[in-house]
Every structure is written in C-alpha cells, then in structure tokens.
Amino acid sequence: MARSLVDLLTTHATHQPERTAYRYLATGDCDGEVQELSYARLATRSRAVAAWLQERGLAGSRAMLLYPPGPEFINGYLGCLSAGVVAVPGVPPQGRAQNHRALTRMKRLIADSDAKVILGGHEVIAALGRLAEHLPELAGITCVATEDIPDEAAASWREPDLTADSAAFLQYTSGSTSAPRGVVVTHGNLMDNERVITERMGHTPDVIARYGGEMFVSWLPVYHDMGLIGPVLNTLYLGVTATLFSPLHFLQRPDRWLTAVSRYRPHTSGGPNFAYELALKHATPALLDTLDLSSWQVAFNGAEPVRAATLRRFSETCAPAGFRSEAFYPCYGLAEATLMVTGGTVGAPPVLLESGAGEADTAAVGCGRPGEGITVVIADPEAAQERPEGEIGEIWVRSASVAKGYWRNALATRESFRATLPGHEGRFLRTGDLGFLRDGELFVTGRLKDLMVIDGRNHYPQDLELSAETSHPALRPGCTAAFSVDSGDAGERPVLIAELAPESVGESEKITDLIRAAIGDAHGLSVHDVVLVHPGTIPKTSSGKIQRRASRTAYLDATLSPVGATAAV
Known part of the structure; x- marks a missing residue:
C-alpha cells in the first residue's frame, strides 16, 4: 500500500512509464506549443532534483519554490517530497504591477519558513540575482534553476524515510483576513485528501477507463491549494493525465478554458466563481458553435462565494455546446484541511435555498456534503457548543486531512486546530468560516471576522x-x-x-x-x-x-x- 505520493510516482513510472502525466499548453492554446511530461520522465526529473537536495544535506529543511507556470514546478515540488525536504510554494516576482506585492510576500515567506534553498526557473533565478542587493533575505540562501540539474543525478537518489506524520509542504494561506500563515501539510494529510477528492468527484476506475485517463483541464495557479491539491496532485494520485496552462493565459483570453475542455474532453475542470463569469463574457454564439462540452462531468466551483445567478447563466449560455447544469459541483475547502471538506453529488444539480423573496438568482448555494471520514459541525464560536441544524455558526472540521497546525506558531495552532466540542471525540479545526447545515448539506455564509x-x-x-x-x-x-x-x-x-x-x-x-x-x-x-x-x-x-x-x-x-x-x- 502506498504511503505517500512519492510511492505512487514510483508505481506509475514502473507500470505505465510512457503515459502522459501532464500536458502543458505553453501559449494557452490547444494548437500552440504543447509540452508533455510522462510518468517516467517525471520520476527521473523529480529524483534528479531530490538527489541534488539530498547531496547538500537539506532533508528536513524548507525549499522555496519560485517557478513561472509550467511543468518545471511539478518537478521541483515532487523533487522536494522525494528528498524529504519541505516544499514552500511561492509566487515569483513577475511584471511591474505585481512585482512589489510578489516581492513583499516572497520576503515574508522566506523569513517565516526559514527557507535554506530556492528552487526556480532560469528567469526567476536570474532575476533574484539582479535583486540580491535589495533582498538581504537571500543572504546565505542557495538559489538553483532546476532545469540545470542533469538527469544523471537521479541515479544517486535515495528513497526518503517518510511517515504519514512527515511534513510534505507548507501551504501559506492567502491572507484574506490576516497575514499569511504556513499550514503544515503532512504526507498523511495529502494521501487522505486525495482519497476524499477521488471519492467525492467520482474518479472511479470505471470512469478513468471511460475517459481514457483524461481527467483534468486546469489553468489554476499551482502555488495555491485548489490548483495544486486538486488537478495536479489528484492526477498523480490516480495515475492519469491532466492538461494545464497558465492563469495569465486564461485571464488574457478566458475562452481558452472552454476550448481546452472541448479539445481534451476531461471529466473534471473548475475554478472560483469569477472564472465562470469571465468565461461567460467570452462565450459568444460563434465560439459555442465550435465547442463540445458534453464530457464535462464535474465543473467544480469553490474558493469564493458560489453565485446562483452564475450557475444559471453559465448553464443556459453553454447548453448549446452540451454543458449540463448537473455538472456544476459547488464545494468547500481550505488550506488548513489540506483542501477539500465538502462537495456536491456527481450528476445531481446544485442544492439551492431560495431567499424569502423567492428569487432564484439570489438563492444560497449548497457546497455539498462532507467526504467519508470527515466530520463537519456548526458551533457557537463563543460558547463552543454545537448549534442545531439550520442555525448559523462557525464551521468546525475533524478529519485525517486536517493539517498539523501553523508553522512555528503554537498560539495560532492551539486556537484554530485544538478545539473540543461536548458530545464529540477528538479535536476540531476552527475554520473561521460561518455557515449552517440543512439535511446534511453545508451552506457557507461568510467569514467570522468579516x-x-x-x-x-x-x-x-x-x-x-x-x-x-x-x-x-x-x-x-x-x-x-x-x-x-x-x-x-x-x-x-x-x-x-x-x-x-x-x-x-x-x-x-x-x-x-x-x-x-x-x-x-x-x-x-x-x-x-x-x-x-x-x-x-x-x-x-x-x-x-x-x-x-x-x-x-x-x-x-x-x-x-x-x-x-x-x-x-
């Protein structure tokens, strides 16, 4: 039985070495340059990176990952896991408008994680060299472009001694209500949440066979939990194929998303609610005439409030191209629970709870039910008592997917990860999100601090x-x-x-x-x-x-x- 994603990579590279793991659309277009990474190649590159890290005695330390969109990030990330190094995905400085914000966040993450090495692409590493005098945080930190690590290094790779409790990576929160905190996600957390995603999204062996292994299309940022834990790592967990492209290419031309879904016919693809709104603006009748979206079984929608009006308009607009409203899959998750907590039922329409005015477009949208092994309760955040069904309170979660805590922040860990509730065994994660349960369905209403x-x-x-x-x-x-x-x-x-x-x-x-x-x-x-x-x-x-x-x-x-x-x- 596989103990980690590192074990699964070895299995897939052995049994299906030539299968494409990741297909990357370099320009965002299906008819542009396409880069493919087989499972054999993925194993070689990740082991080469891992060996480079092991030879420098970096096992157990943190490595900041600063890559532009593309397959090299995946090599670097899996290289860290394969070396027993704790990966810290970050956003590379890029473009004048984002440079200051990205630099500020990068410096904060380097300092907080105490990163000993930075792995990145050629351009990023070169840019850091030019910025060295303005970045005292880089003093003493080794920076390497992983493309320069030769394949031959893989021969000296040594399988790490990983347990379910070993830290895999630090997923820094987005900081919507506070400074970003590093969530310590273990190998056991990853394996459990991939199991939950697989079960809740219907990624069964029969479905995989019916789709020929073409399971995902994604433009989501891989340095965030939704893009990483979902399309990228569930692909590896299952041994299937994902088609990826850059978030920037999606934002420049949102029609690329629908075109890629039509071209590669995946089972699962999705994003936050705003992504469907952007796609709607470019879903012209002329475009829809060229598309076939009938294969799209799970159109997940999460990370921000799911709007009933968006679901209706997208379904109506894209119906001529074969999109079905039942494909919409609202879900709820957070970095502190690795990712997924609740999700819809595959093949069933989203659950809507209309307001008193009876306006369907302003109805509350259910975010599905908990995955197997996950307990969700609604609690009074002050009294720490469970609230009755239908009453709003703080969403508390208990599962094997709940992370270890916050990196080097014992107080915040105790406040958020160590809650207890009368009548329930074990400790709960306090999510900071507000919501209620109705017939087992979770409805999220907002943030406690907002x-x-x-x-x-x-x-x-x-x-x-x-x-x-x-x-x-x-x-x-x-x-x-x-x-x-x-x-x-x-x-x-x-x-x-x-x-x-x-x-x-x-x-x-x-x-x-x-x-x-x-x-x-x-x-x-x-x-x-x-x-x-x-x-x-x-x-x-x-x-x-x-x-x-x-x-x-x-x-x-x-x-x-x-x-x-x-x-x-």
Missing part, C-alpha cells in the same frame, strides 16, 4: 456585495467589497466599494443610487458611502479573494482609485 453587526443585526458582506453587483450589469462580478465604518451618532454603517466597467463611468451617479436602493430593499440598511473604482484596484489576495480589511483601510486612508463617489450621508 461579520458586520449593524443595529444589533448580523449582516454578511457577501450578501451585500451580491445585492450591489446585481443592481447593474456594469458592476464587475466578484469585484465588490462591503464593510462597516463608525459613522458617529448613527453607529456602524455599511460602505460599498465596487469596480465599474470603464464604458459606464458616465453612469456612475445612477449606478450609485441603484446600489443604495438595492441594499435598502434587500437588507433594510442605509448605506453610509458608495465608492465606484477603476477595474483591478480593489485589494485582493494572490488567489483572487476580496480583502475586506485592506479595502476598509484604503477607504479610510483615502487611497482608493475612484471613478465616481457619493458624499457620505
């Missing part, structure tokens, strides 16, 4: 953001931030910041009024202020989640980029 209490009533920013976004088509989906500020005698009052499409700047006053009216009608709230800003300027995490705290700070510091704003009332 909760707004106005006039004694609880309001979730996601609800206000959705009401604002649906008030006018010029407001970009997933690009609205709601938070509260002290308005003096009136107490806490909501503020809405929303990104506005450039062509609608002349309508800003009208749109502002519509937002106010929508919030008033749906939530009974008087909005303190509405600020419409330029596209791409609302603070987000590296994984695309809205940073409401940072948005609030920018608002109070008057550092937003408004295209139109009302006076505070």
